[in-house]
Amino acid sequence: MEMLALALRTVTSTVHDVLPIAAVIIGFQVLVLRRPIRNFRRVATGFFYVLLGLALFLLGLERALFPLGRLMAEQLTSPGFIAGSAAEMFLPHGWADYVWVYLFAFAIGFSTTIAEPSLIAVAIKANDVSGGAIRVNGLRIAVAIGVAVGITLGSYRIVVGDPIHWYIIGGYLVVIAQTGFAPKSIVPLAYDSGGVTTSTVTVPLVAALGLGLAETVPGRNPIIDGFGLIAFASLFPIIAVLTYAQLATWWTNRGRGSDEYNREIAPDMPDYRQE
Amino acid sequence: MKGLLSLLRAMLGSLRDLAPIILVIAFFQLVVLHRPLPDVGGLLTGLMFTVLGLTFFIHGLNMGLFPLGESMANDFANKGSLGWLLVFAFALGFGTTVAEPALIAVCGEAAHAAANAGFIEDTASARQQYMTGLRITVALSVGLAIVIGVFRILKGWPVHYMIMGGYVLVVIMTAFAPDEIIGIAYDSGGVTTSTITVPLVTALGVGLASSIRGRDPLVDGFGLIAFASLTPMIFVMAYGMIV
Numbered sequence: 398m399e400m401l402a403l404a405l406r407t408v409t410s411t412v413h414d415v416l417p418i419a420a421v422i423i424g425f426q427v428l429v430l431r432r433p434i435r436n437f438r439r440v441a442t443g444f445f446y447v448l449l450g451l452a453l454f455l456l457g458l459e460r461a462l463f464p465l466g467r468l469m470a471e472q473l474t475s476p477g478f479i480a481g482s483a484a485e486m487f488l489p490h491g492w493a494d495y496v497w498v499y500l501f502a503f504a505i506g507f508s509t510t511i512a513e514p515s516l517i518a519v520a521i522k523a524n525d526v527s528g529g530a531i532r533v534n535g536l537r538i539a540v541a542i543g544v545a546v547g548i549t550l551g552s553y554r555i556v557v558g559d560p561i562h563w564y565i566i567g568g569y570l571v572v573i574a575q576t577g578f579a580p581k582s583i584v585p586l587a588y589d590s591g592g593v594t595t596s597t598v599t600v601p602l603v604a605a606l607g608l609g610l611a612e613t614v615p616g617r618n619p620i621i622d623g624f625g626l627i628a629f630a631s632l633f634p635i636i637a638v639l640t641y642a643q644l645a646t647w648w649t650n651r652g653r654g655s656d657e658y659n660r661e662i663a664p665d666m667p668d669y670r671q672e
Numbered sequence: 673m674k675g676l677l678s679l680l681r682a683m684l685g686s687l688r689d690l691a692p693i694i695l696v697i698a699f700f701q702l703v704v705l706h707r708p709l710p711d712v713g714g715l716l717t718g719l720m721f722t723v724l725g726l727t728f729f730i731h732g733l734n735m736g737l738f739p740l741g742e743s744m745a746n747d748f749a750n751k752g753s754l755g756w757l758l759v760f761a762f763a764l765g766f767g768t769t770v771a772e773p774a775l776i777a778v779c780g781e782a783a784h785a786a787a788n789a790g791f792i793e794d795t796a797s798a799r800q801q802y803m804t805g806l807r808i809t810v811a812l813s814v815g816l817a818i819v820i821g822v823f824r825i826l827k828g829w830p831v832h833y834m835i836m837g838g839y840v841l842v843v844i845m846t847a848f849a850p851d852e853i854i855g856i857a858y859d860s861g862g863v864t865t866s867t868i869t870v871p872l873v874t875a876l877g878v879g880l881a882s883s884i885r886g887r888d889p890l891v892d893g894f895g896l897i898a899f900a901s902l903t904p905m906i907f908v909m910a911y912g913m914i915v
Binding site for chain 1: 690695696704720722723725727728729731739743748759772843851861867872878892895
């Protein structure tokens with residue numbers, strides 16, 4: 398019964414999400430473009446699959462992983478656990494008390510990003526457009542490493558209490574410097590990957606981690622310090638993707654010494670579901 | 673039979689995508705926190721839903737959302753009306769953001785922060801008003817972002833100068849915005865783009881870049897999401913300074 402209520406709620410919220418999009422598309426198609434949608438039946442079926450898939454996906458997460466993940470974030474950041482683990486590992490008190498928190502931040506950042514549906518979508522498109530040169534999995538792993546590093550650094554910031562803007566401005570400077578050296582064709586995709594990483598899977602777990610930390614660490618205000626993890630998670634993937642492109646370029650160039658590399662990024666990554 | 677086989681293969685792929693989360697949660701639960709897994713049956717059904725859901729989503733993406741975004745981009749390019757294309761871009765950005773649940777949650781938190789800091793009265797109605805204002809502001813900023821992004825694709829301007837300009841603006845605004853709003857403003861950039869908007873907007877950008885001669889889909893087609901995650905930061909800080 399409870400399951401049914403949850404299912405109903407998930408379906409309603411997904412439909413609610415999609416209605417404005419459907420309204421905009423149908424409105425413009427009918428009133429402005431004045432032509433029927435090509436392959437209407439197929440597109441409508443596809444849209445339905447997307448809806449159904451998203452609803453099932455969220456329902457499953459809400460049932461299986463989110464409650465456990467949130468609870469875990471609370472437990473790992475609880476004062477009792479933190480004091481205990483430091484004593485167990487003979488570490489001095491200080492920022493190192495939070496070793497497990499950093500490990501959790503890294504692991505959860507990486508793993509939720511790998512499962513993020515919108516990142517899969519962008520990676521499929523990028524693979525498509527680049528003629529297969531950008532591997533779906535290569536891009537996803539690069540972005541996931543970026544998110545993992547970002548969230549770990551963001552957790553560290555909450556623990557030590559530095560103001561967020563120095564980190565973000567520092568990150569911007571790195572991005573700007575990297576943009577000067579990275580292959581041109583990867584730059585827009587890299588910038589995009591910052592925005593796609595944080596949606597259905599990552600945000601709920603990461604937000605719980607940030608707020609839990611800000612409540613536990615003495616002297617932090619959840620309202621000021623609890624936020625900002627998402628910002629780290631959207632900045633560091635840009636750096637990670639640019640680095641990945643640079644490394645791939647350097648790697649390919651080393652043997653060849655020419656610069657027809659631009660579009661060949663990491664040809665050695667294994668291929669991924671292609672339709 | 674063949675269909676069933678490919679469905680199974682796709683589901684295996686989805687399971688592989690989810691495996692890291694499962695491993696991380698199991699490891700921390702069993703090894704670090706020394707706690708048993710609660711309700712294993714419920715976990716497994718939930719997991720099955722997740723795997724099925726991801727499989728359907730990806731299937732529908734290739735069948736529905738991508739072709740739709742591209743065919744609309746194509747139609748707009750053929751119609752040749754810049755005005756309508758930009759109106760469409762704005763409507764898509766605004767419409768998809770204003771109802772985004774993650775954004776509503778963040779705006780609620782921001783209203784709390786503002787009330788705590790004493791910018792607004794700590795009453796339900798004042799908070800509600802602040803929250804609605806912020807939501808509309810962010811939705812406007814995303815609409816504007818898609819418009820700028822589409823315009824850039826048409827003109828073929830390089831994306832990095834514009835994004836860097838945005839960064840400079842963010843840095844300048846950070847110096848003047850109240851401390852309580854900065855964390856929320858930075859976060860708002862990440863939460864505005866939902867799982868359905870991203871594929872659609874990406875397909876639109878790539879479709880436009882492919883329909884216009886002289887544009888490269890990889891160089892010119894991507895970048896819309898980047899704008900949509902940058903402008904909310906600027907607008908939220910501006911909102912925090914003005915209200």
